[in-house]
Amino acid sequence: MKENGFYGFDIYKPQTKMTFLAIGLAIAIIAIILFPLWPYSVKLGIFNCLFYFTASFLGMTVARLLIWIALFSFGIDFWIFPNLFDDDAGLIESFVPVLLINRRDDSWLVFALRLVMIASFAGYCYTQAGFPLPLDSSFEIYNDVFEWGKDKMVGNETTSLQYAGNHRPTLEDILKATEDYEKEEQEEKERLEQEAQENKDQAESEEANEDL
Numbered sequence: 001m002k003e004n005g006f007y008g009f010d011i012y013k014p015q016t017k018m019t020f021l022a023i024g025l026a027i028a029i030i031a032i033i034l035f036p037l038w039p040y041s042v043k044l045g046i047f048n049c050l051f052y053f054t055a056s057f058l059g060m061t062v063a064r065l066l067i068w069i070a071l072f073s074f075g076i077d078f079w080i081f082p083n084l085f086d087d088d089a090g091l092i093e094s095f096v097p098v099l100l101i102n103r104r105d106d107s108w109l110v111f112a113l114r115l116v117m118i119a120s121f122a123g124y125c126y127t128q129a130g131f132p133l134p135l136d137s138s139f140e141i142y143n144d145v146f147e148w149g150k151d152k153m154v155g156n157e158t159t160s161l162q163y164a165g166n167h168r169p170t171l172e173d174i175l176k177a178t179e180d181y182e183k184e185e186q187e188e189k190e191r192l193e194q195e196a197q198e199n200k201d202q203a204e205s206e207e208a209n210e211d212l
Helices: 016-033 040-072 108-127 135-153 157-164 171-211
Strands: 076-080 099-103
Touching: 040 076, 040 108, 040 135
Parallel strands: none
Antiparallel strands: 076 099
16 A cells, blocks of 8 residues: 655745846846946946937827827727737737727717717817917927936036046135136126116106106
Protein backbone atom coordinates (compact mmCIF):
# COMPACT_ATOMS: atom_id res chain seq x y z
CA MET A 1 0.00 0.00 0.00
CA LYS A 2 1.37 3.37 -1.01
CA GLU A 3 0.93 6.50 1.08
CA ASN A 4 -0.66 9.56 -0.48
CA GLY A 5 1.77 12.40 -1.13
CA PHE A 6 2.71 15.16 -3.51
CA TYR A 7 5.74 16.23 -5.43
CA GLY A 8 7.26 19.68 -5.39
CA PHE A 9 9.35 21.19 -8.17
CA ASP A 10 11.76 24.09 -7.87
CA ILE A 11 11.78 25.83 -11.25
CA TYR A 12 14.67 28.24 -11.68
CA LYS A 13 13.97 31.32 -13.71
CA PRO A 14 16.87 33.52 -14.71
CA GLN A 15 16.58 37.12 -13.49
CA THR A 16 18.45 38.67 -16.42
CA LYS A 17 15.48 40.74 -17.53
CA MET A 18 14.81 42.12 -14.06
CA THR A 19 18.51 42.88 -13.61
CA PHE A 20 18.62 44.93 -16.81
CA LEU A 21 15.40 46.71 -15.84
CA ALA A 22 16.79 47.58 -12.41
CA ILE A 23 20.03 48.89 -13.91
CA GLY A 24 18.14 50.91 -16.51
CA LEU A 25 15.85 52.38 -13.86
CA ALA A 26 18.82 53.37 -11.71
CA ILE A 27 20.56 55.01 -14.68
CA ALA A 28 17.35 56.87 -15.60
CA ILE A 29 16.93 58.20 -12.04
CA ILE A 30 20.54 59.39 -11.91
CA ALA A 31 20.18 61.03 -15.35
CA ILE A 32 17.03 62.88 -14.23
CA ILE A 33 18.75 64.07 -11.04
CA LEU A 34 21.72 65.34 -13.07
CA PHE A 35 19.48 67.05 -15.64
CA PRO A 36 20.84 70.57 -14.80
CA LEU A 37 24.31 69.37 -15.86
CA TRP A 38 23.21 68.19 -19.30
CA PRO A 39 24.37 70.13 -22.37
CA TYR A 40 22.18 73.10 -23.18
CA SER A 41 21.24 71.85 -26.66
CA VAL A 42 20.05 68.50 -25.25
CA LYS A 43 17.96 70.15 -22.53
CA LEU A 44 16.46 72.55 -25.07
CA GLY A 45 15.57 69.69 -27.41
CA ILE A 46 13.89 67.73 -24.61
CA PHE A 47 11.95 70.81 -23.53
CA ASN A 48 10.78 71.51 -27.10
CA CYS A 49 9.56 67.92 -27.50
CA LEU A 50 7.72 67.95 -24.18
CA PHE A 51 6.21 71.39 -24.72
CA TYR A 52 4.93 70.82 -28.25
CA PHE A 53 3.63 67.36 -27.35
CA THR A 54 1.75 68.77 -24.34
CA ALA A 55 0.40 71.71 -26.34
CA SER A 56 -0.71 69.41 -29.18
CA PHE A 57 -2.38 66.98 -26.78
CA LEU A 58 -4.25 69.74 -24.93
CA GLY A 59 -5.27 71.37 -28.21
CA MET A 60 -6.54 68.06 -29.58
CA THR A 61 -8.46 67.40 -26.35
CA VAL A 62 -10.19 70.78 -26.49
CA ALA A 63 -10.86 70.46 -30.23
CA ARG A 64 -12.45 67.00 -29.91
CA LEU A 65 -14.73 68.28 -27.14
CA LEU A 66 -15.80 71.36 -29.12
CA ILE A 67 -16.48 69.27 -32.24
CA TRP A 68 -18.55 66.84 -30.21
CA ILE A 69 -20.60 69.68 -28.67
CA ALA A 70 -21.16 71.25 -32.11
CA LEU A 71 -22.35 68.00 -33.72
CA PHE A 72 -24.29 66.95 -30.63
CA SER A 73 -26.61 69.88 -31.34
CA PHE A 74 -27.55 68.16 -34.61
CA GLY A 75 -28.04 64.71 -33.06
CA ILE A 76 -24.67 63.24 -34.02
CA ASP A 77 -22.08 61.65 -31.76
CA PHE A 78 -18.69 62.39 -33.30
CA TRP A 79 -15.58 61.54 -31.31
CA ILE A 80 -11.93 61.82 -32.29
CA PHE A 81 -10.06 58.97 -30.54
CA PRO A 82 -13.11 57.81 -28.57
CA ASN A 83 -11.00 55.53 -26.32
CA LEU A 84 -8.48 58.24 -25.45
CA PHE A 85 -9.47 58.48 -21.78
CA ASP A 86 -10.60 54.87 -21.33
CA ASP A 87 -8.89 53.46 -18.22
CA ASP A 88 -9.24 49.88 -19.47
CA ALA A 89 -7.58 50.58 -22.84
CA GLY A 90 -3.83 50.21 -23.37
CA LEU A 91 -1.50 52.70 -24.98
CA ILE A 92 -2.21 51.60 -28.55
CA GLU A 93 -5.89 50.82 -27.92
CA SER A 94 -6.41 54.41 -26.68
CA PHE A 95 -5.84 55.67 -30.23
CA VAL A 96 -7.94 52.99 -31.97
CA PRO A 97 -10.33 53.69 -33.64
CA VAL A 98 -9.49 57.19 -34.83
CA LEU A 99 -13.10 58.31 -35.39
CA LEU A 100 -16.47 57.25 -34.04
CA ILE A 101 -19.70 58.52 -35.63
CA ASN A 102 -23.16 57.56 -34.38
CA ARG A 103 -26.60 59.06 -34.80
CA ARG A 104 -28.26 59.79 -31.47
CA ASP A 105 -31.72 58.57 -30.51
CA ASP A 106 -32.66 61.07 -27.82
CA SER A 107 -35.88 61.99 -26.10
CA TRP A 108 -37.86 65.15 -26.80
CA LEU A 109 -36.25 66.84 -23.80
CA VAL A 110 -32.76 66.34 -25.20
CA PHE A 111 -34.03 67.44 -28.62
CA ALA A 112 -35.29 70.70 -27.07
CA LEU A 113 -31.91 71.11 -25.37
CA ARG A 114 -30.20 70.77 -28.72
CA LEU A 115 -32.44 73.47 -30.20
CA VAL A 116 -31.54 75.78 -27.30
CA MET A 117 -27.85 75.12 -27.88
CA ILE A 118 -28.16 75.91 -31.60
CA ALA A 119 -30.04 79.14 -30.86
CA SER A 120 -27.49 80.17 -28.22
CA PHE A 121 -24.58 79.48 -30.54
CA ALA A 122 -26.23 81.42 -33.37
CA GLY A 123 -26.85 84.36 -31.05
CA TYR A 124 -23.25 84.33 -29.87
CA CYS A 125 -21.95 84.29 -33.45
CA TYR A 126 -24.25 87.21 -34.30
CA THR A 127 -22.96 89.30 -31.39
CA GLN A 128 -19.33 88.52 -32.17
CA ALA A 129 -19.58 88.99 -35.92
CA GLY A 130 -18.15 92.53 -35.88
CA PHE A 131 -15.21 91.77 -33.59
CA PRO A 132 -11.87 90.46 -34.88
CA LEU A 133 -10.53 87.20 -33.58
CA PRO A 134 -8.04 87.69 -30.70
CA LEU A 135 -5.26 85.88 -32.53
CA ASP A 136 -2.51 88.31 -31.54
CA SER A 137 -3.22 88.02 -27.84
CA SER A 138 -3.46 84.23 -28.13
CA PHE A 139 -0.04 84.04 -29.79
CA GLU A 140 1.39 86.37 -27.15
CA ILE A 141 0.09 84.14 -24.34
CA TYR A 142 1.48 81.08 -26.12
CA ASN A 143 4.90 82.70 -26.52
CA ASP A 144 4.90 83.90 -22.90
CA VAL A 145 4.12 80.40 -21.63
CA PHE A 146 6.84 78.94 -23.88
CA GLU A 147 9.48 81.42 -22.71
CA TRP A 148 8.48 81.03 -19.05
CA GLY A 149 8.69 77.24 -19.24
CA LYS A 150 12.02 77.35 -21.09
CA ASP A 151 13.53 79.70 -18.51
CA LYS A 152 12.30 77.53 -15.63
CA MET A 153 13.35 74.18 -17.09
CA VAL A 154 16.34 75.00 -19.30
CA GLY A 155 17.41 78.59 -18.62
CA ASN A 156 19.54 80.50 -21.08
CA GLU A 157 22.74 79.24 -22.64
CA THR A 158 25.05 81.44 -20.55
CA THR A 159 23.67 80.45 -17.15
CA SER A 160 23.43 76.82 -18.25
CA LEU A 161 27.13 76.70 -19.14
CA GLN A 162 28.08 78.42 -15.92
CA TYR A 163 26.06 75.95 -13.88
CA ALA A 164 27.48 73.01 -15.80
CA GLY A 165 30.98 74.24 -15.00
CA ASN A 166 30.16 74.30 -11.26
CA HIS A 167 30.42 78.08 -11.25
CA ARG A 168 30.31 79.71 -7.83
CA PRO A 169 29.58 83.44 -7.56
CA THR A 170 32.38 85.36 -5.91
CA LEU A 171 32.03 88.35 -3.59
CA GLU A 172 32.81 90.66 -6.50
CA ASP A 173 30.00 89.11 -8.55
CA ILE A 174 27.55 89.59 -5.68
CA LEU A 175 28.62 93.22 -5.13
CA LYS A 176 28.42 93.96 -8.85
CA ALA A 177 24.95 92.38 -9.08
CA THR A 178 23.85 94.46 -6.08
CA GLU A 179 25.18 97.65 -7.65
CA ASP A 180 23.47 96.88 -10.95
CA TYR A 181 20.19 96.25 -9.16
CA GLU A 182 20.44 99.50 -7.17
CA LYS A 183 21.33 101.39 -10.35
CA GLU A 184 18.34 99.95 -12.22
CA GLU A 185 16.10 100.74 -9.26
CA GLN A 186 17.35 104.34 -9.14
CA GLU A 187 16.87 104.76 -12.90
CA GLU A 188 13.33 103.40 -12.62
CA LYS A 189 12.60 105.80 -9.75
CA GLU A 190 13.94 108.78 -11.73
CA ARG A 191 11.90 107.74 -14.76
CA LEU A 192 8.71 107.58 -12.70
CA GLU A 193 9.43 110.97 -11.11
CA GLN A 194 10.07 112.47 -14.54
CA GLU A 195 6.80 111.06 -15.87
CA ALA A 196 4.94 112.37 -12.84
CA GLN A 197 6.47 115.84 -13.33
CA GLU A 198 5.60 115.81 -17.04
CA ASN A 199 2.02 114.84 -16.24
CA LYS A 200 1.84 117.61 -13.64
CA ASP A 201 3.22 120.20 -16.06
CA GLN A 202 0.79 119.06 -18.73
CA ALA A 203 -2.15 119.34 -16.32
CA GLU A 204 -1.08 122.82 -15.26
CA SER A 205 -0.72 123.84 -18.88
CA GLU A 206 -4.20 122.57 -19.70
CA GLU A 207 -5.65 124.43 -16.71
CA ALA A 208 -3.92 127.65 -17.83
CA ASN A 209 -5.32 127.28 -21.33
CA GLU A 210 -8.81 126.73 -19.93
CA ASP A 211 -8.49 129.93 -17.80
CA LEU A 212 -7.55 131.90 -20.91
